[in-house]
Amino acid sequence: MKISVLGTEDCWEVVDRTKFGRIACSVDDQPYVVPFNFNVDGKQHLYAFSTVGQKIEWMRKNPLVCVEVEELTSSNDWTTVIILGRYEELRNTPEFERQRIRAHELLSSRPMWWQPAYAAGTTSDRENEEPVYFRINVEKITGHRAESELVQKFFPEGLPKPLQKNDSHGLW
Numbered sequence: 001m002k003i004s005v006l007g008t009e010d011c012w013e014v015v016d017r018t019k020f021g022r023i024a025c026s027v028d029d030q031p032y033v034v035p036f037n038f039n040v041d042g043k044q045h046l047y048a049f050s051t052v053g054q055k056i057e058w059m060r061k062n063p064l065v066c067v068e069v070e071e072l073t074s075s076n077d078w079t080t081v082i083i084l085g086r087y088e089e090l091r092n093t094p095e096f097e098r099q100r101i102r103a104h105e106l107l108s109s110r111p112m113w114w115q116p117a118y119a120a121g122t123t124s125d126r127e128n129e130e131p132v133y134f135r136i137n138v139e140k141i142t143g144h145r146a147e148s149e150l151v152q153k154f155f156p157e158g159l160p161k162p163l164q165k166n167d168s169h170g171l172w
């Protein structure tokens, strides 16, 4: 197995393709990681949506976060991207109106985009809660790709791009 380092463009390609990852935050030296959906705007921000729970409360206290994104084919064929960034809440105030509209535009391109945030909380009254739009301002992005010798032999230019879930060929 060979591990190669991805350039910034390739990292963003993976992040844009997956639009799903794990976000880690921390308070008082205690890390906390949860899966989340997001969308990408340019090569600067990840936009996401939630209701108030532990992760939002923790990111409000400490905005430094880490996001991990992955494409796993097998233990020998995988790509992972790690982002270090800063949480920014897009508050429901005139100051953030433009960014909130942008967040809604980006996130609502996915069907039922709001559901995981409302359904996965543990408090019973989440459905009545004010939605929280936020973005991660990306400060550092790195990526690694592992490929088996067989992949390198038969696909010296790299594996063909994985099929996307919303492609229209009906394979998913």
Ligand SMILES: Cc1cc2nc3c(=O)[nH]c(=O)nc-3n(C[C@H](O)[C@H](O)[C@H](O)COP(=O)(O)OP(=O)(O)OC[C@H]3O[C@@H](n4cnc5c(N)ncnc54)[C@H](O)[C@@H]3O)c2cc1C
Binding pocket: 034, 035, 036, 037, 038, 048, 049, 050, 051, 052, 053, 054, 055, 056, 116, 117, 118, 120, 121, 122, 123
């Ligand atoms: C595929 C997928 C996509 C998702 N997309 C989003 C999204 O876009 N936005 C979003 O807000 N949420 C999303 N979720 C749900 C998210 O992972 C959290 O479960 C949810 O946001 C609640 O987090 P919280 O910190 O507010 O938890 P709280 O309701 O405050 O949780 C309290 C406790 O419950 C436990 N807990 C919380 N979540 C999980 C979990 N997933 N698994 C195990 N234990 C848990 C933790 O121990 C935590 O201390 C997604 C989940 C999946 C699987």
